[in-house]
Amino acid sequence: MKSMMKLLLTGAVFAGMFAPALADDKPTIEIMSSWTSGGEAAALDIIKTEFEKRGGVWKDSSIAGFGAADAAFQNRIVAGDPPGAKQGVIGLAAADFVGQGLFNPIDDVAAAGKWADALPKSIYDLISYDGKVYLAPTGAHGESWLFYSKEAFARAGIVEEPKTWDEFFAGLDKLKAAGIVPVAWGGQPWQQTKVFNMILLSQVGIDGFLKIYVDKDKSEASIEGIKKTLDIFGKLRGYVDDGAAGRNWNDATAMLITAKAGVQFMGDWAKGEFTVAGKEAGKDYGCMIVPESPGMVYIADSLWFPKTGDAGADKAQKLLAEVVMDPAIQVEFSLKKGSVPMRADVDKSKLDVCAQKGLELMTADNVVPDQAILLTPQQVGLLDDFVDEYWSGGSNDMASAAENFFAIFE
Amino acid sequence: MARLHPNGPRPTQITAGRIGLYAFLFIAALFFLLPLYTMVVTSLKTMSEIRLGQIFSLPQTLDFSAWATAWSGACMGTTCVGIRTGFWNSVAITVPSVALSVFVGAVNGYALSLWRPRWANVLFGLLMAGGLIPYQIFLYPMVRAMANVSLYNSLAGIILVHVIFGLPLVTLLFRNYFVSVPEELCKAARVDGAGFWRIFFEIMLPIAVPMVVVVSMLQFTGIWNDFLLGLVFAGRDNLPMTVQLNNIVNTTMGERNYNVNMAATILTAIVPLAIYFLSGRWFVRGIAAGAVKG
């Protein structure tokens, strides 16, 4: 056994010695992302193609599922063998890594590309830590979307997009009466939290939203806002079908595509599912920001650049940051991914109706970041727990629930 | 009705009990086969047909394209090569891992039960306790340790990890097997002048063949189906099929092609399935030979 083990070990050592020798000189980078499905992968491919065109060598390490990718990434860091780039959200999720000195800053690239001018200030702040830019943003997803099936609306006799929550619930009743599942609900914690947030934004406004999530403000106004949100959120329980629990968002979207259900709360990535099924925005399905909402919740992706201790990889990281922020690439990427470009100075003409709406809100800075950007991963988890517990617990005790909500930040 | 005069062989009868017995077996078979059936028919449908939501209905037309896509066309990130490449990685990981862990387990079981060196019971207790620890908690320190000995992200590394995590189970099974081997056999061999290893290779290992079959099949299934360890320890050049399957099946915001998912799932499971279908009888025989006892 011992000799066999030895053989294996030597084999591994040799493999390790010779492998990197194959690709020298060229800036080489290993990208770890969770963008594995059709549209996502196509979007990533845009960056890859351009990166390779500019002389880089791209090694793909895609791992589906954010949990799995995070586990793999963190373990690579622990092993002292991080990939050259990792896809991840902007904001607090990366803060611990930066704080531990594990990431390379890309200040010079940002300065040369005048990122401070091109990006909305809030975004720029969220990719900077202690005054230095560390992350290269790829695109943003609007998350306050309400998609609806035009066919279902027609059958239920709904002619206008609802402007208020009252109108909205009236519409849902009509759908129900027409024998249609009113809400195609994706009963997974992360989806439910997104719905909670969109309602919250509609109830407390942009400032109120930021007060709660950034300042952890526990004033009467905030508590009242949470209660109103929970009220609306709780009402929705009456409009979902039996199979909602644990349902994937794309299965929910499929219910809209087949007109089995009326509406779905989801991020703008759901458009990809409609597109694949041959449905067109504005014609077969509608997209609107949820009622009474002054703006839009967004989540923004970026690339993280861990320190690899390899000069070639450092060079590649800078090249990659340039590529990602290239205006043309930003648009191309967003087209494929169904997202909104980060830069304000891009060509909007190619974007679809929904994306244009989103970009308008974005450029007007009528947006608030998703909890994944504003909260630590622990808090994000607790928020998911809170929302899920409220939703599936069936409780209507809003006062004590609001109390629990603020316990997340303790 | 005139009663028959009993004479000659008793006529065989179909009794209610017999009918009930077969009914039970057929219902059980249905319960066990239904999921597999569902997977197969789903993999043969088109997505539009799947969206109709009749998961048990037969496909309107047989569409094998999902299988082709799963095997060689499905995309993971920017590469679209299906789970084909992962297949050989899985083989390269599983075969040596199984061989090595069966070997180590057999040696352990043999040494612990027939030689009983000092502290043997303590070691066995530690192993059993180790078998109860959720292995997620090992990831972090193990990654560190493997990186320190330059085994992280290597084939040798992932094999070693599988052998380590397999130790409690294989040792338990082999020990229980060897405990039932008469001690005199070992004594006779020692009088004949054979040492520890000679007795192991020439006498005990041949006796333990049924057990080797059982443990190999259990380990093969476990290692082939592993996802987390492969993901964390194997390194990007050695990712097993399950990681690629996950890349196809598990997507948070992307669209899902259930037919491709099902085809990929069956493809991933096909090797252990084939082993059970083909050598199930050896498994049963191995267990009957006393492989698993109290």
Next chain:
Amino acid sequence: MQSAVSIKDLKIAYGDHPVIEKMSIDIAPREFLVLLGPSGCGKSTLLNAIAGLQDITAGEIWISGKNVSWEEPKDRGIGMVFQSYALYPRMSIRKNLSFGLRVAGLPKTEIEARVARTAALLHLDKLLDRRPAELSGGQRQRVAIGRALVREVDVFLFDEPLSNLDAKLRNELRVEIKKLHQNLGNTMIYVTHDQVEALTLADRIAIMRDGVIQQLASPAEIYHRPANLFVAGFIGAPAMNFIEGRIERGDGRPVFVSKGLAVDLSGYCFQVATSDGPATLGFRPDHLVLDGAASGLPTIAGRISVVEPMGSEAVLWFDWAGQSLSLRLMGDVSLKPGDALAPGLDIRKASLFDADGSRL
């Protein structure tokens, strides 16, 4: 003359639990020694210690003039036969026989010659290519013996080799082993709990109890002059009859007195000087003479309860003073249960034990 096997002050203990206490035995070359005792008496442990399969706690073991206390079994010059045969199940008989020789690295021709010789000796020639599972119990045990023989060593150890066989095979193999010993002339140490095997095979028998040798002597000596009550009771079937009573010296001559029975002990050969006191009189069923009055011996009168005819002989059970005694008769018997009888006791063949159970 140098001993073949010599045990010196041997002690074996499992933790605090002693199995063998300070034992010493010398076994002469060509001797057939049987270790006899009830199960748990330590006889197998002793054998394993001689073989080197059992670690010893203190003392020494010498084989053929060499201190082998720390040697591996293979280096002790021994062959061993086990109760369960312990044949290697996945090897043919030929391989089973030759395994030790192959391990020792003997030349091929030599191995073949030895295997052939042994196989011929034990009538295994036709079975050489079979697997153990294909043989009968008797054949398997012959193979096990052959495996010891083929090593051509001076000392053979047998660990209850016949216990797993049925009665008929046991008798046959017993004779074979005896023949083998007569022909080969090796030293043999044989563990058994079967007294017939012990009495028929042994040159000397060591009777053990709780890790201590009770008596080490020839079968005849053990049968006729047991050293203590335990040995007396253990050997012989039916067991020796015991009568408890006292030794009294009324007029200078010792007399054994019990429940109306008085036996003059002047014919008895005392080993030690005795005084008056409690004692046990033991006599074997075959040492009673049916017609006591005619023989002029002291008689023990009673009534027959059971008659056990065994063909060539018969055992009569009769009640005397509330206990059941046995008597062995040669030939046919016409007596029936209920008949009265008064057999005579030949005190010269009887045994007397003191209150501690030691022979007087």
Next chain:
Amino acid sequence: MPIKRKPHLSATFALLPTWFVAVVVFIGTMAWSIRLSFTNSTLFPSSTYVGFTQYVKLFYSAKWLASLQNVLIFGVLYVAGCLLLGFLLAAALDRKIRFESAFRTIFLYPYAMSFVVTGLIWQWMLNPTLGIQASVRSLGWETFVLDWVVNRDMAIYALVLAGVWQGAGLVMVIALAGMRGIEAEQWKAARIDGIPVWRIYVSIILPQLGPALAAAGMLLAMGVIKTYDIVVAMTNGGPGNSTEVPAKFIMDNLFGRQNLGLATAGATVLVLGVITAVAPFRYAIYMRNRAKGAA
């Protein structure tokens, strides 16, 4: 002169790698976990000790408490269910039936499937709008309900169902092997005594299979504590906390939630709990064996 023959060196030597694993990997990891559970570690280990804070948090966490309860329910029902169904299947196959090997293969094949696959497929089957419920209803039985996966009170039983589907075959094989090993004379004796067949299985065969079934149960129980894949694939802990399990709680906090301190506290509680539950059994078995050995 003290006599100590050298112990069997080769055996000791052969066990060295295992010793290394047991001490360094198993004990080492546990020590590491216990240490970290007293720190405020988040993404990376820190050495700021915070006493029992993580444990307090742990036992205030509804999720953790639910996960403990769930794994207990799941563990008991899963092991019991596998044993029961496995035994029944084995008894049925033991009745000299046709196509025995085909049936055997059908009952055993799920054991070759990963829990991920098992979870995925049962999620489908038990989903009320996609699976069995929808199909039965479309056949005309409109009130039929089988919504375990999405029902808070039933989701844990859905996990049990999927687990039993996967594991019963193994028990069946083990039990069948045991039944075939039972002496024919017992059957003859029971037939002469006129004991009904089911009674023979319950009163005569079952007690004799005790050790084999216990071993099978042990094999299954070793997996219970690690239950993770099937939950993630099937319910991902939901609805609510109804199928949350400790291994998933640990995994979530270890990576996704970047809360090493809480994760290691959970692991420590889990392992210590299991050891205190199992140790008395093992000790009893050990003492019994010792008593046997001494006799």
